[in-house]
Amino acid sequence: DAMVIQNPRYQVTQFGKPVTLSCSQTLNHNVMYWYQQKSSQAPKLLFHYYDKDFNNEADTPDNFQSRRPNTSFCFLDIRSPGLGDAAMYLCATSRVGGSYNEQFFGPGTRLTVL
Amino acid sequence: GEDVEQSLFLSVREGDSSVINCTYTDSSSTYLYWYKQEPGAGLQLLTYIFSNMDMKQDQRLTVLLNKKDKHLSLRIADTQTGDSAIYFCAEIFSGGYNKLIFGAGTRLAVHP
Numbered sequence: 001d002a003m004v005i006q007n008p009r010y011q012v013t014q015f016g017k018p019v020t021l022s023c024s025q026t027l028n029h030n031v032m033y034w035y036q037q038k039s040s041q042a043p044k045l046l047f048h049y050y051d052k053d054f055n056n057e058a059d060t061p062d063n064f065q066s067r068r069p070n071t072s073f074c075f076l077d078i079r080s081p082g083l084g085d086a087a088m089y090l091c092a093t094s095r096v097g098g099s100y101n102e103q104f105f106g107p108g109t110r111l112t113v114l
Numbered sequence: 115g116e117d118v119e120q121s122l123f124l125s126v127r128e129g130d131s132s133v134i135n136c137t138y139t140d141s142s143s144t145y146l147y148w149y150k151q152e153p154g155a156g157l158q159l160l161t162y163i164f165s166n167m168d169m170k171q172d173q174r175l176t177v178l179l180n181k182k183d184k185h186l187s188l189r190i191a192d193t194q195t196g197d198s199a200i201y202f203c204a205e206i207f208s209g210g211y212n213k214l215i216f217g218a219g220t221r222l223a224v225h226p
Contacts (some may be wrong), residue, residue: 041218103212
């Protein structure tokens with residue numbers, strides 16, 4: 001089945017230790033998104049890629065970076081995680097111009113910062 | 115500005131109807147969505163409504179849209195324990211590539 005896959009599902013890192021979260025998709029969608037969702041809050045868009053074109057949200061901290069080496073994969077790099085970065089990180093994809101602009105979400109990676 | 119608001123919690127008895135309400139701000143949103151999130155899982159699209167519609171029915175789900183008041187609601191008929199989850203209302207932000215603006219989510223608890 002076509003889907004959005006995130007690895008790992010759970011990630012524990014130490015304060016200040018760089019961490020990379022992974023997302024892959026078999027949907028061949030041209031847009032990939034990274035959201036941060038803190039406990040009991042709405043998912044908040046960090047950035048997205050439209051093909052190779054990177055688009056950062058204005059309030060996304062510099063600590064968060066992303067890479068998209070090809071259509072299928074997108075990575076979220078947190079250069080120096082702080083305690084406030086503990087959250088669920090959701091990857092999503094969509095096809096611009098597709099029917100009702102649906103975004104397909106992966107299961108998320110829950111990040112714990114010690 | 116961008117803001118979607120929802121009530122945070124709803125408790126219903128199994129078999130009753132649930133109504134989850136949402137207000138949004140971007141009057142030019144073309145689509146509005148309801149997503150469901152079960153514990154420890156990602157978001158699953160439940161249903162959507164195009165902005166030129168007032169109502170959409172999909173099996174047990176009914177979406178009502180009041181564009182004048184920027185009010186969206188989701189009615190779940192015959193609510194079951196499997197419907198217990200967090201429900202997010204979302205609007206498409208007209209200024210970006212399918213950028214979604216989510217509400218904080220309504221936690222639906224279904225009890226016997």
